[in-house]
Structure formats: C-alpha cells, structure tokens
Amino acid sequence: MGELKLMKGNEALAEAAIRAGADGYFGYPITPQSEVIEYLMAEKPWERTGMVVLQAESEVASINMLYGGGGTGKKVMTSSSSPGISLMQEGISYLAGAEIPCVVVNVVRGGPGLGDIQPSQSDYFQSVKGGGHGDYRLPTLAPSSVQEMSDFVPVAFDLAFKYRTPVLIVSDGLIGQMMEKVELFDPIPRWTDEEIVEMHPWATNGKPKGGERRIMTSLYLDPHVLEEHNYKLQRKYAEITKNEVRYELLDAEDADYLFVAYGSSSRIAQKSVKLAREKGIKVGLLRIISLWPFASEIINEFTEKGIKGFLSVEMSAGQMVEDIKLAVNGRTKVEHFGRLGGVIHSPEEVLEALEQKLIGG
Amino acid sequence: MGELKLMKGNEALAEAAIRAGADGYFGYPITPQSEVIEYLMAEKPWERTGMVVLQAESEVASINMLYGGGGTGKKVMTSSSSPGISLMQEGISYLAGAEIPCVVVNVVRGGPGLGDIQPSQSDYFQSVKGGGHGDYRLPTLAPSSVQEMSDFVPVAFDLAFKYRTPVLIVSDGLIGQMMEKVELFDPIPRWTDEEIVEMHPWATNGKPKGGERRIMTSLYLDPHVLEEHNYKLQRKYAEITKNEVRYELLDAEDADYLFVAYGSSSRIAQKSVKLAREKGIKVGLLRIISLWPFASEIINEFTEKGIKGFLSVEMSAGQMVEDIKLAVNGRTKVEHFGRLGGVIHSPEEVLEALEQKLIGG
Amino acid sequence: MAELSVQEIIKPENLVYQKTKLMTDKALSYCPGCGHGTAHRITMEVIEELGKENDTIGIAPVGCSVLAYEFMNVDMQEASHGRAPAVATAIKRLWPNKVVFSYQGDGDLAAIGTAETIHACNRGENIVMIFINNGIYGMTGGQMAPTTMIGMKTSTSPFGRDVALHGHPLKITELVAQLPGTRFVTRHSVHTPAAARKTKRAIKKAFEAQIAGVQGTAFIEIVSNCNSGWKMTPIDSNNWMAENMFPFYPIGDIKVDGKLIEK
Amino acid sequence: MAELSVQEIIKPENLVYQKTKLMTDKALSYCPGCGHGTAHRITMEVIEELGKENDTIGIAPVGCSVLAYEFMNVDMQEASHGRAPAVATAIKRLWPNKVVFSYQGDGDLAAIGTAETIHACNRGENIVMIFINNGIYGMTGGQMAPTTMIGMKTSTSPFGRDVALHGHPLKITELVAQLPGTRFVTRHSVHTPAAARKTKRAIKKAFEAQIAGVQGTAFIEIVSNCNSGWKMTPIDSNNWMAENMFPFYPIGDIKVDGKLIEK
Amino acid sequence: MAKVRGAIVVDVEGCKGCGVCVPACPTEVIELAAEVNGKGYHFAYMENPEACTGCTNCAVVCPDGVITVYRAKKTA
Amino acid sequence: MAKVRGAIVVDVEGCKGCGVCVPACPTEVIELAAEVNGKGYHFAYMENPEACTGCTNCAVVCPDGVITVYRAKKTA
Amino acid sequence: MTEEIIIAGFGGQGVLSMGKILAYSGIMQDQEVSWMPSYGPEMRGGTANVTVIVSDERISSPTLSFFDTAVILNQQSMDKFEETVKPGGVLLYDPNGISKHPTRTDITIYKIEGARLAAEMGNTKIFNMVVLGAYLKVKPIVKLENVIKGLKKSLPERYHKLIPLNEDAITMGMKNVVKI
Amino acid sequence: MTEEIIIAGFGGQGVLSMGKILAYSGIMQDQEVSWMPSYGPEMRGGTANVTVIVSDERISSPTLSFFDTAVILNQQSMDKFEETVKPGGVLLYDPNGISKHPTRTDITIYKIEGARLAAEMGNTKIFNMVVLGAYLKVKPIVKLENVIKGLKKSLPERYHKLIPLNEDAITMGMKNVVKI
Numbered sequence A, B: 001m002g003e004l005k006l007m008k009g010n011e012a013l014a015e016a017a018i019r020a021g022a023d024g025y026f027g028y029p030i031t032p033q034s035e036v037i038e039y040l041m042a043e044k045p046w047e048r049t050g051m052v053v054l055q056a057e058s059e060v061a062s063i064n065m066l067y068g069g070g071g072t073g074k075k076v077m078t079s080s081s082s083p084g085i086s087l088m089q090e091g092i093s094y095l096a097g098a099e100i101p102c103v104v105v106n107v108v109r110g111g112p113g114l115g116d117i118q119p120s121q122s123d124y125f126q127s128v129k130g131g132g133h134g135d136y137r138l139p140t141l142a143p144s145s146v147q148e149m150s151d152f153v154p155v156a157f158d159l160a161f162k163y164r165t166p167v168l169i170v171s172d173g174l175i176g177q178m179m180e181k182v183e184l185f186d187p188i189p190r191w192t193d194e195e196i197v198e199m200h201p202w203a204t205n206g207k208p209k210g211g212e213r214r215i216m217t218s219l220y221l222d223p224h225v226l227e228e229h230n231y232k233l234q235r236k237y238a239e240i241t242k243n244e245v246r247y248e249l250l251d252a253e254d255a256d257y258l259f260v261a262y263g264s265s266s267r268i269a270q271k272s273v274k275l276a277r278e279k280g281i282k283v284g285l286l287r288i289i290s291l292w293p294f295a296s297e298i299i300n301e302f303t304e305k306g307i308k309g310f311l312s313v314e315m316s317a318g319q320m321v322e323d324i325k326l327a328v329n330g331r332t333k334v335e336h337f338g339r340l341g342g343v344i345h346s347p348e349e350v351l352e353a354l355e356q357k358l359i360g361g
Numbered sequence C, D: 001m002a003e004l005s006v007q008e009i010i011k012p013e014n015l016v017y018q019k020t021k022l023m024t025d026k027a028l029s030y031c032p033g034c035g036h037g038t039a040h041r042i043t044m045e046v047i048e049e050l051g052k053e054n055d056t057i058g059i060a061p062v063g064c065s066v067l068a069y070e071f072m073n074v075d076m077q078e079a080s081h082g083r084a085p086a087v088a089t090a091i092k093r094l095w096p097n098k099v100v101f102s103y104q105g106d107g108d109l110a111a112i113g114t115a116e117t118i119h120a121c122n123r124g125e126n127i128v129m130i131f132i133n134n135g136i137y138g139m140t141g142g143q144m145a146p147t148t149m150i151g152m153k154t155s156t157s158p159f160g161r162d163v164a165l166h167g168h169p170l171k172i173t174e175l176v177a178q179l180p181g182t183r184f185v186t187r188h189s190v191h192t193p194a195a196a197r198k199t200k201r202a203i204k205k206a207f208e209a210q211i212a213g214v215q216g217t218a219f220i221e222i223v224s225n226c227n228s229g230w231k232m233t234p235i236d237s238n239n240w241m242a243e244n245m246f247p248f249y250p251i252g253d254i255k256v257d258g259k260l261i262e263k
Numbered sequence E, F: 001m002a003k004v005r006g007a008i009v010v011d012v013e014g015c016k017g018c019g020v021c022v023p024a025c026p027t028e029v030i031e032l033a034a035e036v037n038g039k040g041y042h043f044a045y046m047e048n049p050e051a052c053t054g055c056t057n058c059a060v061v062c063p064d065g066v067i068t069v070y071r072a073k074k075t076a
Numbered sequence G, H: 001m002t003e004e005i006i007i008a009g010f011g012g013q014g015v016l017s018m019g020k021i022l023a024y025s026g027i028m029q030d031q032e033v034s035w036m037p038s039y040g041p042e043m044r045g046g047t048a049n050v051t052v053i054v055s056d057e058r059i060s061s062p063t064l065s066f067f068d069t070a071v072i073l074n075q076q077s078m079d080k081f082e083e084t085v086k087p088g089g090v091l092l093y094d095p096n097g098i099s100k101h102p103t104r105t106d107i108t109i110y111k112i113e114g115a116r117l118a119a120e121m122g123n124t125k126i127f128n129m130v131v132l133g134a135y136l137k138v139k140p141i142v143k144l145e146n147v148i149k150g151l152k153k154s155l156p157e158r159y160h161k162l163i164p165l166n167e168d169a170i171t172m173g174m175k176n177v178v179k180i
C-alpha cells in the first residue's frame, strides 16, 4: 500500500504529477487551483525527480509551452480554471491537430465570464464538444475524490501517449479544495531522454543520426490532405470511444431510476441515493468518469432493460443531459436537475427533483 | 430598391457594417476574412459615417475592445476565422456574462489547429455549445449568400441590442470569398451619442447627472447571486429560443426526406435537391439560418408529419446532426454526411449519401 | 486665550477633508492598510476636482481591485484579466470626449496583459493608465508577479525569486516609457501623506492633459504594499516597501511631455 | 597561359559553395527574391557548421515562414501565431542540452506574440530568437504590421500608416534589449552578400553562446523585404528597404554580452 | 498670532485598525484603541486631540478613507 | 601570380528569376535569361563566365539557394 | 459510525487546522474522512468554516446542509449554523464574542471558554486545541492517541516540540466543557 | 438559361477580373451571378481559377464539379479541367504555353490566340479581354453593351478612358476565335 496522506485535491494532483514521472508543469495562478503550482514550487520536484516547473506569463503561454514540451515526447501538464481554460482553446485545438500528448486540468468554477470561484460544472460542453475550432475530441476524465485527483494523473498521461492526444482532467473547486485521505501511488520514474527517443520516434527532440527530421504541425494547406488528416483523427477518436469509456455504477442493479452525474455532483448524488433508498425509492447512480468518450453504451443497456428514467445531476444549466438524451434516443425519460453559478446542490433537493421530474412527472 | 453591386461576401459584410450604423470595428487579419478590415480601411468610414476602425494587436485585444465599446452602448463588431475565434473564447464568455451587445463574425476555415484556409463548418459546436466557459448561449446567424452577408449585419445588431448579448455570424471561406449580386440596404444613420444615452440606460458612457453609476461586469462573488444572474440569462435564452428561430424551407412540402444544412452546405444541398428531383427523389431542404436558437420545432413538425428521414449535410465530422437528433428524439432516421478539413462536398455526392444512408439504408 | 474644544472644531464650516463623494459608501474589500484604497480615493478626488464625474469611464482589472467598480462612483467596466488597455482603447476611440482610465495590478498589466499594455501605449491611446505594483498577485493569494523582486518570497517562489528558475523582475514602466506613444510616465507611492499628495498631483496632471486633448498615453505606476501577500503588518509592509522596493523601482518621473527624463 | 574553361572549373574538387544539406530539396514557397529564403539558409549553415544537426529543435511561426519546417532539415515544431517563444521556452527547459531556436515574422513576434516575446526575453531563456522584420504581414496578403513605418502603404493602411489612426511603429528589438534577460541583441539584413555574411556571423555567435551554456536570450532581427506585400520587384524592394527602413531600423549590434551598446 | 486647531473624526466601524494614520500624523495625535469595533479591529482615535492641527495627513493616507478632518483658526 | 577563376551553376528549374544575384556579383557575371524556365521565370545564367572569381557572393544572397559555386586556382 | 461536523469562526481562529487535525486523527484509526473548507474572497479577514466528515464508510457528499455537530466560534457563524444542527445533534460554542446565545431545545448545547483558557495557558494560538478537546470530550469519535499521531503527521518536524503543549490544551478543553 | 464556367490560368493573367466582368455583365441584364475564386497559398505566383455562374434562376452551389464551359489558359489548368467539361460543353483555350492540347471529342473545342493578339495590340494587359471576346462569341450569354456597362460599373472612374481599348480587345477576340 502506498503512502497515506490527508491532502487537498489540488495538492494530490500536484504530487501525482511528480510521482507520475511528469517532466514539466507550466501554469498560471487562478483560484481555485493555485495550490497546484504552489505545491510544486514548494516541493521543488526539480530536485526530487528533475521535473521542470515554470510559472508562465499567462494561460496562453502555458498551453503553448505544453505544445513545445509535449512535442518533444516529454510528459507535460498544465492546470487552470474556467477563464484560463477558455484562453487555451486555440492552443488546445493546435495540440489536437498536431497530435501532441499532454494533460490539461480544469478545476472548474462558476461562469460565464469572471463569474465566481465556487465549484461548477458548466464547462462540460466546452470540454467535450466545442472549445476550440475544428473537428477534434479530447479524452476527458472527471475525478470525484481526492484519491482520483491523484490516480487519474498517470491514467491521463497514459492516454495522452497511447493516442497522441491532449487529455483533459475536469475537476472543480470542490474536489480541488477539499481534503481527503489519499493513498499515493509509488513514484514512476521519469523517462530518461534515451527512453523518450526510443519510445516516441515521432517526437521532435533532435533529428536521429542518419534519420529523417520530425515535424510537429497542424497545418495541411491542401484541403484533401487536411481531410485525410482529419479522417485519421476521426479513426483515432473511434478507437478511443471503443476502448476508453469509464464509468461506475452504484446501487444500479435493481434501480428503477438512475442519477447520472460526475465529479462533485456524483458525490452529492451518492448521498441522494442513500436518502432515496431510505425512503424506499429504487434509484442508483451512474457515475460518469470519462466525460468523453461518453458512457452511451451502458445507458443504452439500461434503456433496453427498461429503466424508467434518467436524471442528469449537474452543476450547470443542462449540458451532459444532451449526451444522455442522444444515448437514450427517445426510448425513456431523461430529465435534468442543475444548480448554477457555483451553487452546490444539496442531496435533499436532488432527491426532490427525482421525485418531481421523473417519479411524479 | 437599394444599390446593386457585385461583391465578395467579406466586402458585403464590411459595407453592411458601415450601412448598419456600426460605431466601431476592431479586428486582426486572418485568411479567409481579411477583406473585411481591408475594405473598411480603404473605405474610410470614419469620414463617411464617423465609424471607428482599428487593427488590433490580436484577436484577444479585439474581443476585449468589443467589450469596452459594446459596454458603452455603441454598435461594435469584429471578424476573424477559426483560430482567432478560439482565442476570443474567454472574451466571449465575459461578453455573455456582462450582457454586452456586439457582433462577432467567424469566417470558418478548416481545422483543427492551423488547419488550412479553405471553407469549413467544423466550428458549429464551438459556436452553439462550447466555446467559452460557463452556461451561456449566443444567437448565431449563418448566411448562405453574399446578400445575407450584408442583410444579417443589421439583424445581428438588432438581436444584440434587443437582448443585450453578443451575436455570432458564422460564415465560411466560401461565402466570404465568393462574389454575388448584392442589393445593399439603405444606410441606417449611426445613433447619436444622445440617442445612445437615452436608448441604453445600462451603458457605461458617463454617469448621468444626478443618477446612479453603471457597471459592466460578469463577476458575482456570491454564488447565490451568480446563480440568480445565471437564471436571468437562462430566461433570456428561453425568450430568444421562443422568438428568434430562423430557417428556410425549399421543396419541402411533398418531401419524403429533408436535407438539413446551413451556409455553404445549404447551397450545395440546394443543387443536390435539384439533381434528386430530376431523378424523381422527393427530397427538400431545411436551411438552418439561426444555428442557435435551433429550428427544433419545425424538425419536430416534419417528424410528426411522418418524414422518412433527415440528412445533415455539414462540412464537419458531424456536429449539427446532434441537434437534429435531439429534436427528432428517435422518432425517425437522422443521418450525417460530411466532408472534412476544408473540402467542399459536391452536389452529386450529397445526393449519393442520401440514397445510401437513408433511402437505401 | 481659551482653547477650542474638539466639539467646537467639528462643525460643518470647519470641514477641511472628507472622503470624496466619488467614493461609494461601501466598505472597501481590501485588507487593512492596503494601498489600493488610497490609490482609489485620490483618483476619484482628481475626477471630482476636474468636474468630470459625469464624463468618466473607468476600467477595473482582475486582481484585488477587481471590485474597484463597487467603490469608485463613476461609470465602470470590469475587464478580463490583463485586457483593460484594450477595453480602454475602444472606449476612448468611440467616445473621444469622455475621460477614460484603466486601473490595473502588476499581474494583470505586466504578465497576462503585456501585449495589450505595450500596444495601447505604443499606439499612444489617449488614456490614463494607473498601475498598482505590489510585486505580487494579491487576489489569488500571493503568488509571484512579473514585478516580484529577486529573493522575494511568494507562494510560488517560496524560497525567494531566483532568476534561473523564475526569470528577472520586469520593469514594465521603464519599458513603456521607451515607446513613442507614451506622453507621461511616472512612478509614485501612496504610503505617506507626502507621497499620496504627489501621486495625486501626477494623476491630476495626467487627466488634465487627456481632457485638454494632448495626444499620448499617461502611465502612472504606484508602488504599493500587499501586507497579506507579503505576510507583514501594514506598517511593516510600508517600511519594507520603502527600503527594498524603491531602490529597484525608483520613485519619480520617467518621461514628461513625451521626453525621457535624463538620470 | 591557357584560361580554364567553365567545364574545367566545375569539378567536385573546386566546389566552394553549395546549398547546405540542412536545407531540404523542397522548393521554397516564398516569392521570388524574398529574404526568408536567405535567412533560412544561413541559419541552417550555422547549425551545420556547429555540428548540431542532430541536436537542434527549431520553432516555425505562423506567417510566410510557417512552412520553414518544410525547408529546414532539422526537427521542427510549428507554433501557433505569436507563441513560438513560449514553445521554445518549454523545449529548452526540458532539453537543456539541445539547441533551440525560434524563427518569427514581425506580425507574429511583435503583434499577437508581444507578451510571449517580452517574457521569454525577460526570463532570459537560453534560446536564439530569429526575427524577420519586413514591416508587413506577408502571409495574409500585406496588412499593416506593428513594424510598418509611418506613411507606408499596406492593405490595411492603404493611405499610408498614420499615427493617429494606427499608432506608431514598434521597435520591439530596442525594447527587448532593455530587458535584463537578453544577452545579445542585434539587427541585420540579408539583402547583400556582405550583409548576409555578417548576419550569419551574428547567428553563429548566438548559437555558440547557447551551446556553451552562457545564460541569456539571443535576439537577432533581420530587416527584410516583402516584395509581394510592398508591391515592388525584388531588387526595388531591397533598395527601398536600405533607403527607407535602415534609417528607422538601424543595422548593428544593440546589446552585446548583456551590455547595451552606447550610441 | 493665529493658532490653528484641528480635529479628526474616525468612522469607528469603518476603521480597519491598520495603523497607517498613526505615523502619518506629524503631531502624534492618533493611537489605536485597546478595544475593537464590530469587525474586531482596534480602531484609530485621537489620543492627543489638542495636538491636532487639522493638517489632513492622516486622512490622506487612510486607505479606507474613514477620517474626516476639521480645522479652525483661533486668533490669539 | 595566381589567378583565381570561378564558375557558378544555377539550378535553372529552381531559379525564380528574382535577380538578386545580379547586382550581388562584383564582376557583373550574371544576367537573367530572355527565356523562361518551366515555372515561367527568367532564370539567371553566366553572361560573362570568364569574369567569375568564384567569390560566392551570388550564392550567398540567392534566396532560393539555387547557385553552386566552383573556384580553381591557376598559377600563371 | 459517521460524524458530520461543521466548524465555523473567524479566519484567524485556527478553524481550518482544527478540522484538519480531526480529519488526520480519523485517518490514524483507519476511517474515511473529508475536509471541505468554505473558500473565497470572504476568507480575507472574514469568516471561515470547514465541514469535516469522519466515517466508517465511503463518504458521499463532502458538503452538507445539516450536521451532527456544529462547533461555533463567533456570532456570524452562530447566526448561520445554529439552524443546521440535526435534531438531536450537538452544538458546541465559545461564548467569547457571542451576543445571541443559542436557543434551540431539540439539540444538546455545550459551552467551552476556549479563548479564556488559552489565554490563561499563556498561548492564544492553542485556542483551537482547547476547543478540539472540548469537542472530543462530547464526541469521542477519535482516540486521543490518534489525535497525537495525527498531529505528528500533519505538523512539520520542527513543530513537534509543541505537541505536548497541544496535548495539554486538549486536556484542558476536555476538562472544561460545560453542558448547558 | 444557366451557364456554368470555369476560367483557369496563371495568377497574373487576369483570370479573376475576367470572371468578374462576366459576372457584372450578367447583373447588368438582370441575371443571377456567382463568382467563386480558388484562393489560398497556391495563389502566390501559381495557378488561379474562378467559377462563374450566370443564370436566370437563383444559383445554388457556387462551386461545381462539372462545367458548361472551361476557359483554359495554361497547361496545369488544362490538365486539371479538361475532364470537367460536361459532355456537349465547350472548352476554349489559348494555345500559348500549352504543350498537351485537349483531346476530348464529346465537347466542342475553341482556340483563341489571346496572348499573341494582345501583344500585337500593344498591350498585354488586355489579354483577358481578348479571351472574353472569344468566349462571348461562342457563348453570347451577355450582350456586348452589358459588358461595357459592367466594365463601367466595376472599373474605378479613372480607368474609364480605357474602356474603348477593352472594347476593341473584345471585338478582336470575337473575330479570332477558331473552332477546332
């Protein structure tokens, strides 16, 4: 068993980056995730593992530092919160286009605009659909505990390198600021330069002797070539969709209804399940772990099995609910319950929503 | 009848801005829309109408100039293409949050990343779902002709001020670069400063004598206040959804199938309708004009009437098709046909897709 | 001779100083002793003295002074992080007869907003830029700013700013003074009555030129304390500032009437 | 004495100059006479002469030289518009023993990328920045750049750059020379053999210092032509450049070994 | 000889007890109270009121603008 | 006395006829051809080959790097 | 066993670290814990509160509307949190600075003169440990030895010499808590 | 009537403006028109082409795979566009610089020595007007008077003095077009 600690989500994430063998972190402070860079600067991983930590001049610089670093085959990461992530959208689109592995963490806060600094989930659409320009997708992991803030970092790096893609970790102010017990995984050594050169022949870290130069680019001036490139990306996304769907089921076997939730909301909903079961309502929880690829298949299965309805529990005006509806395709009821702008729902009101919108409705 | 001209879409848009009584244009060059600022700089509207034109240092600066200008009650506009629009996402979220009217034009090109400079429609998701952070929506108009590049400018300004919201015009390289006959509308005089003060009491253009100061902000530190603000925004979006859906039907009355398309794609699809009708296939075209709010109701009506299927024709990997599916909700077939990365489909292959995916399928 | 009692002095006709009505009644959100409050007040005093209450538009940044709009009793816009100069540019160009100023911290103006700062100054936008340099990101809890001095401890330079790790401190004010678009560039502080009065005169001069239509950007740096970020008492922070920051950020005019001051 | 015939001279043993193999065989996408090609080639010659072919990572910008990666036969990254200095920063910090350079145009480096440029230089990133100043946005069809000179016509300043409308031209090179992080700042051109040779020496000096691990950023401006954007023949554009641009952008070293050159 | 006498009024509830006014007073009029106000701050008050000249120094540096100054001229 | 003689080879199809090499030559060796190459450019060629000293000036400024230079020393 | 606690007071009172020590103690005896602070701009000088949950089971929501126990250390917090104690729950407060004392009758109310006792012990900084002691007397959810272990874990080495003082403070709190 | 034309050649040959004049002429006689250039980096010095549609009806797709007429002015364009002429359609080309002449037999092929004629007229810039004349002879979709009107509309006032020269060039093209 690894080391047991009581840590904030943001701190666990930072420690996990060091332990995951990250080579570099580049970021710009923003609440509620500044603890990530603060922890790293205090921990001095350049002494522990050789990891580079740099406070960039902005989020735009940070994301482009990931482009540079990831493009050389190193494990690089940044973190920010909603407005900062919006600033990164051009860079993220470039990373996707140039197929550069890296990990981007969004500790979501209330929006739009400057909004507030409270936990929110209103960047779902940005994470899994829109965001930057062009047809691309980002594998997106949503931790719902401090443990997962730690555990998902190496998973994210694995996905990033397996598929040569930027990977999102979408957390929020609640998960970032709370402390929980966390079992830290054993440190994974950083790849040596030689290992990187061997493992990632595509990476631009100095042309191999007698070999061909490598290029990181997202530019394909001929539309037919760009189309080919896009088809390649789409095939990759299909592959990811096939392999990388992650979710968790709680009290679902006998359920008449399912809450569908992720991150903080899933913690609240878990309590609501308890409250509901105490009242004799058979509800379970489908906790979405990978926001993309989305757990459409399991939703389909429950639909086929005749579930009476799904309640999407989100701290948003209704975003993930669209993906649930697309999976259900009209075969059963899908409703949404959300609180906005950084307000966290209470377990009681989630249950009430279930009763009103699905059971009563 | 207004003045008849042969113009590029980009030029028509620029001329329309002057005629719509715009007070300011702020932008940064990018292909395929640089003609907008070039036209304005050559036309010197500051001499014609007093309109300000400024080449900004970047798209980030441009969008924040819109924040400043729009926040004073003036009619302001910017234009860019995909990567530049991605850079604007933080600013757009602020504009939505602070409820600042303005018009943002995206002449879409192939992505992701630097991609190419050919026409594309792969920024649909960014326009109508994701983009920036937080729960917001942007009324989005998609012109499909040079005439509409002109006509939609005053419409966009009207929407912007009616609802105090940024409005998107989503065009693409085809519509931007092509020339067509355009009937220019008669110039609408710019509002005088006095008119602005009277019409827009919310605007920050100097505190009224004896009155209260005005504030433009998207910051609401108390989450309950931010939630209230978000509910207000959501009510506004509901209102817009009720009032501002725009679409056009072509050969749809007797149709067994409908192409659903917008912008360039709708022009191609129109030709495909002709080809199909020549072959005796009863297909019509639902041309989407407002990407958001989306024409779900008319899709619902056709579904109710028993249409056999919808084919979403997009220059993307399949984005608008999700909104069609959400509207249809499983009641009939919905398929997607797209070309990627800046390739424009031929009318012939669109028809073929209809035959294979819906008629044969 | 009979001394006057305090009660006899405190009469409306003897009033010599009270908070300008261009500051709202809302309690400032700043930490005790923070220079932002003084900087706000003298700015508003200038606007009042110039009679421009109804013709002024101010731009608040993202930083501790994000809430400047709650306190300054004129029309205000809250800009996104770093972009106040772009916001101010558009407002001034669209309303050339209005008085426009921006108010920004060092993270806002000299980190994320560097491009907007340089370009507004280089275009010579006819605005007043007020720049509060406290060598730290106050609002987000005391992280290193571009202006943080070498050796200075912050939450992201917990062992002191080290050039190899974090780069050099940035003298953005000296930089913008190099640009042909700036007309008046000066550095001040507000930690003593004399300093605050001087700063106010500089601010007034800057606004007067804008009102007179003299072309060029006025850029006023105020070196200020952040006792929370620096983890000091207000008094200590002011002393530390005078001792440690002024040698590196020397107080005084840098450019006047478009000409660099020879040193 | 019998004269040698051309055929007798053209023999492998007499070869004195040929295109470096660090330029690919792909035909350059640049307009006839464009200085980008020469700048590319001398940069690659330096890398070859230093024996760093296998240890170099270059960053291409967005601009006409976006395709530099098609022509420079070393590992290359194509950065987003203006962000090459950030990209280079990360690469150099992660691979301190590799040779890292960025190559950018004036729109890329001095407009949208201003913040990244200033901050990379201010941090003193140990990279070589090559900056092609042709006073225009070549790639997008000849729009005004920050460096466009007063009076110069471009597609967005069709009546000539007018300060009131468009602001001043920006001497970004003089600006970065002010920063403590820059070690070597110099301005050159490649329009004559002598100029190109001098530029090459400067580039070599810059790379040598990087390889030796001398701390600090090297910044090499190359004033260059854009005959397409300027709507001139190549020869005319080079002459126009010498006559009109050099007085404003004077050729020569600005900062050497971390010290500003007194003028 | 005209003697100038001054007095200040501190908005006790607005004062944050930062103490910046204390050294700013050339005649050492001000001190921080031992008691706290509603927000828990040791507010400023005139410890030596007779020394006040109404010079406004304290008010000018008070970050929270909670000092009002009065001045009266009394001809001797 | 050693006389240095040079010669250049222009990659005709790669030449863009920009003419930058022409004034760069100190001995006026180069001119642009009246004919065009496959891309339509009036390519450079040695009009006065005997004057070439192999100084490499032309090659150094050729933006497209299409000039190769040879030099031979012939002792008189 | 699941204990859901809110600790609320001024920023400087050590509210967050009291919660942290409690959470660490839970970990020392193999329980699940969560610690969720209120954060945000009001933290600056203003009030601070933290929700701590110690449980034998996986913890669901780390933020709650209702609590088993509320530890209340200033008036604002009293106004806000008295109502959130579950019927039958516990409210523990320090009367120092409290103007409106709690009035509920469906809960058990305890008082601890933490500020006074800490001052008497000559170190106002151990105020929160006195309160912790009082709490642990009322709700012995963690063993004292585990609290000490937790302290050791959470304090940097150089502060370990202060542990005995902290232990004294806890004992002091345990002794002086008064049921109302 | 709908005429779908592609005009293709080098960048400097006036391909785009020829298309523009044609389109303007269509407007002058109340028809619908569209003009869609290929654009992009290959424009720089390379080939240029424009699709022009003149029609009595609303125009659907402004880009097409097949054309009624192809006007071809260099070899690259011949290689690319010969195949795109609809069976029964027209291919008009200038043989100058053409190495592989068109070979299709299901279309009508015309030749115009535009470059030579323009040179003979002493102004190589009117090359495209000679070709336009040739085209209009073959496909008189717009009246000459409307072309002149279109020219007037599209040229800035200061160039109006050149209109007679342009008219001559058109006439020259009409006279010299040869059916193969």
Ligand SMILES: Cc1ncc(C[n+]2csc(CCOP(=O)(O)OP(=O)(O)O)c2C)c(N)n1
Pocket: A028, A029, A030, A031, A059, A083, A084, A087, C062, C063, C064, C065, C081, C104, C105, C106, C107, C108, C109, C132, C134, C136, C137, C138, C139, C140, C145, C226
């Ligand atoms: C895009 C973006 N990035 C980061 C932040 C977080 N943030 C808020 S204020 C601030 C810095 C404040 O420092 P400064 O400008 O020096 O102002 P101060 O608080 O010191 O007065 C930062 C990084 C943000 N709100 N938006």
Ligand SMILES: Cc1ncc(C[n+]2csc(CCOP(=O)(O)OP(=O)(O)O)c2C)c(N)n1
Pocket: B028, B029, B030, B031, B059, B083, B084, B087, D062, D063, D064, D065, D081, D104, D105, D106, D107, D108, D109, D132, D134, D136, D137, D138, D139, D140, D145, D226
């Ligand atoms: C975000 C973004 N904005 C704008 C553009 C369009 N763009 C491409 S290159 C360029 C400017 C090129 O000018 P410069 O950097 O001077 O290079 P040059 O072509 O002159 O060598 C611009 C504005 C872009 N690609 N991305």
Ligand code: SF4
Pocket: C029, C030, C031, C034, C035, C036, C064, C134, C138, C139, C225, C226, C227, C228, C229
């Ligand atoms: S954190 Fe610093 S800058 Fe912000 S209010 Fe407090 S003292 Fe002032």
Ligand code: SF4
Pocket: D029, D030, D031, D033, D034, D035, D036, D064, D134, D138, D139, D225, D226, D227, D228, D229
């Ligand atoms: S457009 Fe200008 S910079 Fe670009 S290749 Fe042509 S001449 Fe060079």
Ligand code: SF4
Pocket: C033, E010, E014, E015, E016, E017, E018, E019, E020, E021, E022, E043, E044, E061, E062, E063, E064, E065, E066, E067
């Ligand atoms: S300066 Fe103002 S806030 Fe500070 S102690 Fe004095 S009166 Fe109070």
Ligand code: SF4
Pocket: E006, E007, E008, E024, E025, E026, E027, E028, E029, E030, E051, E052, E053, E054, E055, E056, E057, E058, E059, E069
């Ligand atoms: S007015 Fe002057 S003398 Fe009076 S208390 Fe204030 S500083 Fe002291």
Ligand code: SF4
Pocket: F006, F007, F008, F024, F025, F026, F027, F028, F029, F030, F051, F052, F053, F054, F055, F056, F057, F058, F059, F069
């Ligand atoms: S090598 Fe020298 S002499 Fe020979 S052609 Fe070139 S420039 Fe002229």
Ligand code: SF4
Pocket: D033, F010, F014, F015, F016, F017, F018, F019, F020, F021, F022, F043, F044, F061, F062, F063, F064, F065, F066, F067
């Ligand atoms: S410089 Fe090079 S490309 Fe230009 S004409 Fe001479 S040989 Fe040809």
Ligand SMILES: [Mg+2]
Pocket: C063, C105, C106, C107, C132, C133, C134, C135, C136, C137, C138, C145
């Ligand atoms: Mg600061």
Ligand SMILES: [Mg+2]
Pocket: D063, D105, D106, D107, D132, D133, D134, D135, D136, D137, D138, D145
């Ligand atoms: Mg340039």
